[in-house]
Amino acid sequence: MARKKVQPEEVGDVEIDLEMLREDLIMVLQAINQLEEHRDLMVNYEAHEALISIIGKEKENFTTLTQLIQKLESSIAKK
Numbered sequence: 001m002a003r004k005k006v007q008p009e010e011v012g013d014v015e016i017d018l019e020m021l022r023e024d025l026i027m028v029l030q031a032i033n034q035l036e037e038h039r040d041l042m043v044n045y046e047a048h049e050a051l052i053s054i055i056g057k058e059k060e061n062f063t064t065l066t067q068l069i070q071k072l073e074s075s076i077a078k079k
Helices: 011-041 045-078
Strands: none
Touching: 011 045
């Protein structure tokens, strides 16, 4: 996929990005919750361990998105 040329950020554009990132954050949290439910029901050890690994990666994604949202919110507050 081709990358967009980076343009100077407008406050309105950043707010749109923030809205999309918040939606993504909700989806990641829902995925974590569902994976944890499935993990708790798994009887197969290998499947259980695989879900533990996947959940860990999703939690890292959650942290990354949260930090990015905070950074963008801060940049808007400064403008």
